[in-house]
Amino acid sequence: MSAIQLREGIWSVGVLNPSLRVFDIVMEAKYGTSYNAYLLTGEKNVLIETVHADYFEEYEQNIRQVLPLEQVDYLIMNHNEPDHSGSVARLLDQCPGLEIFCTAAGKKHLEDITNRTLPCRVVKAGDKLDLGGRTLEFIPAPLLHWADSMFTWDPADKTLFTCDFLGCHFCEPTMLDENIHDQAAYEGEFAYYYQGIFGPFKPFVLAGLDKMPADARLVCPSHGPCLSGTLERAKELYRTWSTPKSKEKKSAFVVYASAYGCTAALAAAAAKALEAEGFSVTTADVTKQSLSACADAANEADVLLVGAPTINKDAPKAVWDVLACLDAVNTKGRAAGAFGAYGWSGEAPGMLHTRLQQLRFAAPETPFKVLFTPTTEDLEAMAGYARSVADLIK
Numbered sequence: 291m292s293a294i295q296l297r298e299g300i301w302s303v304g305v306l307n308p309s310l311r312v313f314d315i316v317m318e319a320k321y322g323t324s325y326n327a328y329l330l331t332g333e334k335n336v337l338i339e340t341v342h343a344d345y346f347e348e349y350e351q352n353i354r355q356v357l358p359l360e361q362v363d364y365l366i367m368n369h370n371e372p373d374h375s376g377s378v379a380r381l382l383d384q385c386p387g388l389e390i391f392c393t394a395a396g397k398k399h400l401e402d403i404t405n406r407t408l409p410c411r412v413v414k415a416g417d418k419l420d421l422g423g424r425t426l427e428f429i430p431a432p433l434l435h436w437a438d439s440m441f442t443w444d445p446a447d448k449t450l451f452t453c454d455f456l457g458c459h460f461c462e463p464t465m466l467d468e469n470i471h472d473q474a475a476y477e478g479e480f481a482y483y484y485q486g487i488f489g490p491f492k493p494f495v496l497a498g499l500d501k502m503p504a505d506a507r508l509v510c511p512s513h514g515p516c517l518s519g520t521l522e523r524a525k526e527l528y529r530t531w532s533t534p535k536s537k538e539k540k541s542a543f544v545v546y547a548s549a550y551g552c553t554a555a556l557a558a559a560a561a562k563a564l565e566a567e568g569f570s571v572t573t574a575d576v577t578k579q580s581l582s583a584c585a586d587a588a589n590e591a592d593v594l595l596v597g598a599p600t601i602n603k604d605a606p607k608a609v610w611d612v613l614a615c616l617d618a619v620n621t622k623g624r625a626a627g628a629f630g631a632y633g634w635s636g637e638a639p640g641m642l643h644t645r646l647q648q649l650r651f652a653a654p655e656t657p658f659k660v661l662f663t664p665t666t667e668d669l670e671a672m673a674g675y676a677r678s679v680a681d682l683i684k
């Protein structure tokens with residue numbers, strides 16, 4: 291991709307990576323991605339973001355299509371994850387007079403990433419950078435999706451540079467949303483990106499939307515196309531996805547696996563007890579429900595109970611898979627417990643319990659386990675255990 295003029299004096303100088311299929315270990319990138327960067331020219335010339343280290347040469351060529359690299363005065367880093375900051379060190383080597391603008395957290399991250407002291411000017415909310423004919427304004431927007439995140443606002447062109455916010459992994463060679471051929475594919479990726487990157491930070495997303503200047507007409511993110519025609523719809527979607535659903539009752543999710551019905555009987559006793567306590571309860575056998583349905587329910591529940599029999603000194607993988615999908619950022623104010631039937635050694639409930647504690651759920655001191663087939667007393671004890679977990683959020 292070469293340099294693309296987006297507005298008078300605003301250039302896209304980022305690169306495409308159409309063959310990428312896995313991003314940050316955890317995300318699928320069906321349509322590849324782009325590492326976006328922008329160059330604003332005028333009396334002073336400013337770059338916004340760099341690109342992944344592997345793509346420095348193409349980035350440099352794109353900048354040189356607009357002006358000699360040595361004429362760049364400033365670099366604004368809205369967020370410093372290495373897909374954006376990976377070329378900072380090499381850029382500085384070629385542009386030693388460059389001054390970097392970022393938040394205090396950004397400076398720390400960038401210096402820890404590059405292992406060098408950098409010429410950073412730390413900015414706060416409302417700080418401005420006068421470029422002569424264009425004044426940029428900085429809008430810190432923490433936890434979108436690191437502590438360092440900020441937006442940069444160009445009021446003259448009503449253009450907002452948001453880094454990952456409102457971005458997605460999608461290769462659009464023209465960089466414009468209005469030119470996307472497969473709109474459904476883009477929308478799918480836009481939703482998937484929100485879910486993977488911003489899903490854990492919903493309150494911060496709402497704060498970020500409120501900080502966006504209402505008259506923004508162009509949003510330039512760090513992945514995928516710039517948004518103009520789709521901007522209002524994209525903001526609405528982010529707001530809808532981030533607004534908590536109003537619940538009449540607290541919710542509980544009892545998720546389990548069971549080969550011979552022993553753990554299933556415990557799950558049923560727990561569910562009945564929590565219903566009697568006034569919870570809206572959902573129960574799922576992990577072998578009969580999809581992992582994504584179990585993961586969604588587990589992440590939404592106020593109270594989570596996870597049950598597994600011990601099979602070969604461990605819990606079955608299908609149960610661990612649900613725990614691997616738990617959103618560890620948002621467990622504050624939520625409670626969880628572990629239970630299961632076993633035959634002789636009974637490791638599974640303890641292992642699950644430890645994992646739930648590590649994720650910082652409020653949890654009782656011990657898990658609950660029963661030898662083989664639960665007796666009536668065992669089922670009553672299970673009900674008591676479920677109530678004790680629920681008590682942790684009262």
Ligand SMILES: Cc1cc2nc3c(=O)[nH]c(=O)nc-3n(C[C@H](O)[C@H](O)[C@H](O)COP(=O)(O)O)c2cc1C
Binds near residue numbers: 600601632634637
């Ligand atoms: C293949 C297999 C391996 C097992 N391994 C263990 C084990 O390592 N430790 C243990 O305490 N129980 C073990 N058990 C016994 C089960 O945990 C026990 O039968 C339990 O009651 C099953 O509960 P469920 O009916 O909910 O599946 C094993 C059972 C099976 C079928």
